[in-house]
Amino acid sequence: MSRKAVIRHRRNPVKPNGYASHGKLLFAALLETFCQLYDSDPEQSRKLFKLICQTLRNMGILDEEYMDELSGIRMTYQNALHHLIIQAKQIMHEDVPPSSSTSSADLLEQRTSQSLVLSPRQQTLQLNSSPSTPRMLLDLEGRDLNPWSTQRNSRYSNDFDEKRLLGKGGFGAVYQAQHKVDGVDYAVKKIHLNLHHYSYSKVFREIKSLARMDHPNVVRYFSSWLEHSSETKTQSTNMAHPMSSTHPFEQETDDLIVEPYSPTLSFQSDTAEEPSRVDEELGEIVFEKSTTRNETDSEEDDSSVTLSSTSSSTDDSSSSSNDSSSVTQSSLEDIEGRIGNLVLHQTSPPPSEHDEEETGYFDTDHNACDGLATPSPSYRLTLYIQMQLCPDDMASYLERRNRVLSFPMSSFQTQLHLNLFRAILQGVLYVHEVMHLIHRDLKPGNIFLAQSKVDERGSVLLNTFRNGEQSDDLTFVTPKIGDFGLVLDRRMGSRALTPSTGGRQFGPDAVIFSNNAGTSTYAPSEVHALDSEGRVPISEKVDVYALGIILFELLYPMRTGMERMVCLRKLKQGILPEEFVKQLVCESTLILWMTALDPKKRPSISTILQSDLLYKGGGKSTEIIAYEADRVQAADMENSLLRTENMKLRAEIEALRAKLREK
Numbered sequence: 012m013s014r015k016a017v018i019r020h021r022r023n024p025v026k027p028n029g030y031a032s033h034g035k036l037l038f039a040a041l042l043e044t045f046c047q048l049y050d051s052d053p054e055q056s057r058k059l060f061k062l063i064c065q066t067l068r069n070m071g072i073l074d075e076e077y078m079d080e081l082s083g084i085r086m087t088y089q090n091a092l093h094h095l096i097i098q099a100k101q102i103m104h105e106d107v108p109p110s111s112s113t114s115s116a117d118l119l120e121q122r123t124s125q126s127l128v129l130s131p132r133q134q135t136l137q138l139n140s141s142p143s144t145p146r147m148l149l150d151l152e153g154r155d156l157n158p159w160s161t162q163r164n165s166r167y168s169n170d171f172d173e174k175r176l177l178g179k180g181g182f183g184a185v186y187q188a189q190h191k192v193d194g195v196d197y198a199v200k201k202i203h204l205n206l207h208h209y210s211y212s213k214v215f216r217e218i219k220s221l222a223r224m225d226h227p228n229v230v231r232y233f234s235s236w237l238e239h240s241s242e243t244k245t246q247s248t249n250m251a252h253p254m255s256s257t258h259p260f261e262q263e264t265d266d267l268i269v270e271p272y273s274p275t276l277s278f279q280s281d282t283a284e285e286p287s288r289v290d291e292e293l294g295e296i297v298f299e300k301s302t303t304r305n306e307t308d309s310e311e312d313d314s315s316v317t318l319s320s321t322s323s324s325t326d327d328s329s330s331s332s333n334d335s336s337s338v339t340q341s342s343l344e345d346i347e348g349r350i351g352n353l354v355l356h357q358t359s360p361p362p363s364e365h366d367e368e369e370t371g372y373f374d375t376d377h378n379a380c381d382g383l384a385t386p387s388p389s390y391r392l393t394l395y396i397q398m399q400l401c402p403d404d405m406a407s408y409l410e411r412r413n414r415v416l417s418f419p420m421s422s423f424q425t426q427l428h429l430n431l432f433r434a435i436l437q438g439v440l441y442v443h444e445v446m447h448l449i450h451r452d453l454k455p456g457n458i459f460l461a462q463s464k465v466d467e468r469g470s471v472l473l474n475t476f477r478n479g480e481q482s483d484d485l486t487f488v489t490p491k492i493g494d495f496g497l498v499l500d501r502r503m504g505s506r507a508l509t510p511s512t513g514g515r516q517f518g519p520d521a522v523i524f525s526n527n528a529g530t531s532t533y534a535p536s537e538v539h540a541l542d543s544e545g546r547v548p549i550s551e552k553v554d555v556y557a558l559g560i561i562l563f564e565l566l567y568p569m570r571t572g573m574e575r576m577v578c579l580r581k582l583k584q585g586i587l588p589e590e591f592v593k594q595l596v597c598e599s600t601l602i603l604w605m606t607a608l609d610p611k612k613r614p615s616i617s618t619i620l621q622s623d624l625l626y627k628g629g630g631k632s633t634e635i636i637a638y639e640a641d642r643v644q645a646a647d648m649e650n651s652l653l654r655t656e657n658m659k660l661r662a663e664i665e666a667l668r669a670k671l672r673e674k
């Protein structure tokens with residue numbers, strides 16, 4: 012029986028994102044291979060591939076990232092397919108006798124589904140499987156060719172030595188890992204992607220924002236990459252995100268989980284009569300092994316169309332393909348028209364305006380962190396983000412400090428903490444004004460403290476607190492804003508353009524709607540005023556509110572969790588401790604201004620930085636200036652000693668060289 016690719020509607024798709032992503036990757040991989048066949052000049056075939064991808068993107072069939080960002084992963088699909096074909100050819104040359112009870116197709120299936128180790132002479136694949144691990148496609152040198160496998164293709168395990176888990180958050184886990192080449196320790200965040208839509212565009216858009224950030228008060232980002240991973244998916248109760256209890260509207264989204272390798276990309280024998288198919292809704296090609304024949308039949312009866320019934324399309328396809336080798340100059344529309352006949356209409360609606368507006372790139376994947384769940388193996392994409400390692404954060408610092416200091420702090424300590432706050436403001440100013448982003452999850456735990464040897468840009472002086480004691484030594488510390496997992500691009504939403512923005516295109520009060528509100532303690536009440544679609548209105552002023560609370564925590568040491576809870580609850584009602592208001596009038600005014608109920612009444616970050624309210628407290632005391640001058644002088648002296656030493660050594664080397672030359 013001839014094999015037919017069958018196009019059909021899937022009325023009730025299961026885990027569409029995972030299937031769609033794999034389907035699109037596979038499609039892009041095949042398309043690229045075709046382009047290489049049509050033009051042997053690598054440059055030209057690349058151009059051809061890009062042109063077609065662009066066309067398909069304009070038609071909403073293939074997302075942009077399948078062209079560039081996912082090219083590495085696309086290659087593993089090509090390799091896997093290539094080696095699968097080699098394996099099939101090998102079997103064909105083995106001349107299976109017709110009387111044999113095992114057909115070639117059965118043999119191929121067996122080899123792809125059982126642990127068969129082929130002899131090196133056969134120059135083909137080993138296929139492994141075990142109940143607990145995914146099947147692995149290995150070449151004879153043991154290279155893992157399975158695009159879903161992590162072991163050999165993992166940039167992370169190839170390049171890094173994982174040292175320890177730094178912690179788990181709502182979106183993934185962060186590890187301290189040493190780079191094998193440069194020897195530096197980094198923080199590497201692993202996020203199992205969990206996307207709403209069929210596109211990774213949001214992920215890449217936001218990662219690109221992170222990559223462009225360059226400010227001493229923002230955690231330094233080094234790189235990010237995607238890997239197929241075989242992870243243990245946990246399937247049970249969600250680990251509560253800080254906001255999940257107060258925000259029932261936060262939706263659990265479809266996960267980017269695809270079923271294990273073999274069922275998704277299995278190859279059927281003729282006798283199995285289970286055609287490969289192109290999933291119409293998802294625009295994906297699925298080589299599927301169906302176990303319930305009747306179900307397949309009935310679905311096909313309802314809505315499937317075989318490719319043979321679209322013969323005109325097929326004809327067109329060949330003509331367009333033939334032409335395409337010489338049509339690299341053709342207009343996109345022309346090619347669109349030709350490909351149009353081949354294209355299956357997507358039954359799912361295109362992303363709505365709101366979808367585009369909601370740009371948080373890490374949709375919550377609570378399961379990833381759920382220790383109580385029942386594990387089951389599944390396949391997914393993992394996003395790795397390599398960042399600067401910051402061993403300390405403000406939450407831990409405040410905890411240590413609060414064990415030692417109580418209110419009122421000395422004016423020197425108050426000044427130190429106001430300087431720390433000012434440096435944090437500089438980082439947020441950069442995020443808002445230069446990057447046009449809203450962090451929306453500012454809290455002490457997301458403000459890291461990096462140690463500096465000298466007075467670097469963005470650094471401040473702080474006392475160290477350890478074991479319930481304050482050390483007299485002051486050290487330079489640079490506060491760094493991190494965890495951009497909920498970041499929103501102000502420019503993305505059309506709703507960001509409000510009448511109040513005046514001359515500025517995207518004013519500080521411009522609102523974007525999202526489905527995640529950040530951490531409840533630091534989130535203002537306006538995030539509870541949902542729009543008609545149950546989404547949270549977010550503006551820059553959400554960050555200002557969080558910073559108002561942080562400022563209070565910096566200036567008012569609280570010993571116990573209960574005291575903190577009571578004080579912060581009161582602050583949210585606009586009430587500050589009496590002793591605090593009496594002692595720190597300007598700072599109290601600033602905090603109440605920043606935490607005003609009406610977001611439009613809150614100052615922008617630049618207004619705060621220019622405000623006398625902060626300047627009065629935030630100016631450097633003579634004590635600090637003197638200390639800093641001492642440190643800078645000491646560093647200068649050390650430098651000049653090193654320079655002298657260096658000169659001496661150079662002279663000695665020169666003398667030795669001269670002696671050698673004489674000999």
Ligand SMILES: Nc1ncnc2c1ncn2[C@@H]1O[C@H](COP(=O)(O)OP(=O)(O)OP(=O)(O)O)[C@@H](O)[C@H]1O
Pocket residue numbers: 177178179180181182183184185198200230253398399400401402403404452456457459493494496
């Ligand atoms: N650059 C970094 N250096 C050192 N530790 C880090 C770094 N980034 C994150 N961490 C630590 O890793 C842990 C998890 O961080 P992550 O940002 O994933 O979650 P979180 O901020 O704790 O929670 P959520 O993401 O839900 O807000 C935290 O304990 C955090 O302090």
